[in-house]
Amino acid sequence: MKKTIIFLFALAFLSVSCDDFLDVNDNPNDPAISTPSLTLPVAQQSFVALNARTMTTLGNYLVVNWSTPSNWSANAIYSRYNFTSSDFTTIFETSYAGIFKDLTYVETYEDATGAVDYSYYKAICKIIKGFQYQLLVDLYGDVPYTEANLRGENTTPAYDDAETVYKSVIEDLAVAVDLIQNAPDNAVDPGTQDIIYGGDMDHWVEFANTIKLRMLVRLSNTGQDSYITNQIASIDANGGGYITGDVAANPGYSSSANKQQPFWDYYRTAVTGIQNSRGDYTVASEYAITYLETTTNDPRLSRLYAPASASGAFKGTQQITTLPGTGFTSEDVSKVGPGLLVSAEEDQVVMTLSEALFIQAEAVVRGYISGGDSVARDLYESAIEASFDYLGVTTDAEDYYDQPILNVSWDNSPNKIEAIITQKWVALNGTSSIESWIDLTRTGYPSGLPIPVESPGTRPVRLLYPSSEIARNSDNVPAQSSDDVFTNYPFWK
Structure with missing residues (x-):
């Protein structure tokens, strides 16, 4: 369902731009009429x-x-x-x-x-x-x-x-x-x-x-x-x-x-599409990777998660704030995958x-x-x-x-x-x-x-x-x- 919506008439009355409408960090919709x-x-x-x-x-x-x-x-x-x-x-x-x-x-x-x-x-x-x-x-x-x-x-x-x-x-x-x-x-x-x-x-x-x-x-x-x-x-x-x-x-x-798809916008910067900080620190859990890859042989793995940039393998981390050893930095583990982050x-x-x-x-x-x-x-x-x-x-x-x-x-x-x-x-x-x-x-x-x-x-x-x-x-x-x-x-x- 692809819809290109033109809100020129509406936005004239709201006195806000399309940027403002799509930026839900602000709520401009409080007009007198x-x-x-x-x-x-x-x-x-x-x-x-x-x-x-x-x-x-x-x-x-x-x-x-x-x-x-x-x-x-x-x-x-x-x-x-x-x-x-x-x-x-x-x-x-x-x-x-x-x-x-x-x-x-x-x-x-x-x-x-x-x-x-x-x-x-x-x-x-x-x-x-x-x-x-x-x-x-x-x-x-x-x-x-x-x-x-x-x-x-x-x-x-x-x-x-x-x-x-x-x-x-x-x-x-x-x-x-x-x-x-x-x-x-x-x-x-x-x-x-x-x-x-x-x-x-x-x-x-x-x-x-x-x-x-x-x-x-x-x-x-x-x-x-x-x-x-x-x-x-x-x-x-x-x-x-x-x-x-x-x-x-x-x-x-x-x-x-301020116009990007909300989920995409959470993990990618506008215009360039480059990974932002949240995109870097949001990674796969070890449990999910193991369940999809080993326990159930699920082909959705490569769409839900991206291969780790350092190894090209799918790898996750435990949910703890201090991880032992090496191989658990953001470059070593899988991040949100291409089946979820499709485009802006x-x-x-x-x-x-x-x-x-x-x-x-x-x-x-x-x-x-x-x-x-x-x-x-x-x-x-x-x-x-x-x-x-x-x-x-x-x-x-x-x-x-x-x-x-x-x-x-x-x-x-x-x-x-x-x-x-x-x-x-x-x-x-x-x-x-x-x-x-x-x-x-x-x-x-x-x-x-x-x-x-x-x-x-x-x-x-x-x-x-x-x-x-x-x-x-x-x-x-x-x-x-x-x-x-x-x-x-x-x-x-």
Whole structure:
């Protein structure tokens, strides 16, 4: 999906350049007067960039895909797990102060003349909110919801129960689908102002259904099977189905400064494409390299990681801040690979088809979707094939998953949930890896992931509310302690 988006009209009103629009380090979208067409693409770009950068990085370290070489002191937090309320604050702050603020503006906008209907815009906002609220609940627990995003009307919103937020979001996703499928004739088409689907509302229905299914499967340990199956029946009833391709955004990414694809921009300098510091100190973990190369003979290895420049071999490091011996500097180990760092102009993925197929496979195995073993197997193998396609692997995926290896071959994997989550972990390396961390907390898979020796010996299961939120909303922020990082599990565990 390649879209060259021209925002000249919108940017004239926003009084910012295209550089500013694509630079999500600043949020220029606070005009005195705006419209949905001006605000939606800014919200979408902020949403896409947050998930491509901070959340992907966090996920990749916590599920042991990435590590840090011995010649860098960066990212010690990922081997020590000493998370505080000052860490990863961008996730919470950007969600509320940027993404939700702009989406709420669009969602509540009413045309003064009544001549134009914004049902499509409102539906898109509800769907993006649903995606992001799910992650916030999974990472923090209780969060502001019913009183959130009211700006001056309520600057200290109450926190809602995590499960209540989840189920409210599930309902809102159904409302979004209804808005799309029953929009009036004067509903305005978002067109190219929608940098994700270009105004194709059928695809937005598919995306809404897929997010909803992901949330419902997340509830599998809560003893609410009847609720889950009833909600899936409602998905079936709307007839929209699930995504059939990668969900990705592109407002016109280029190699120019502040216009690069967000993931690429994190590891490469503008214009030249030369590796930056983060690109140098973000390297493969020893565990991931061994698993892909030796344990499972996975051809995705050369797309997920680049050969070490010093030896031409694939090599990783342990997640510790001081490595013994030699051969562990950034030149000696593998870095982020060419299947992930494609180009500055590449679409920025939001959710891969592979992830959606794995979610459906799990739903079938758990009995939420009918079809039995044969359907689950087809979905599982199709998900692996989709991962191969996304990464640009040239060999046949069937040659890989036909190997009689545990958690690779369907027939040789007695625990189907473990096989699904393990393969999902491989497929989400470098993309939606935050989901792999959440899956690990939920299921315990993939099993055998090492825990850094410098850590307390237990993997984190959540983040702490930011100190900035505690300072301004102290009466409402739930009490927390440093132990909560390891002991305060999500409600669905």
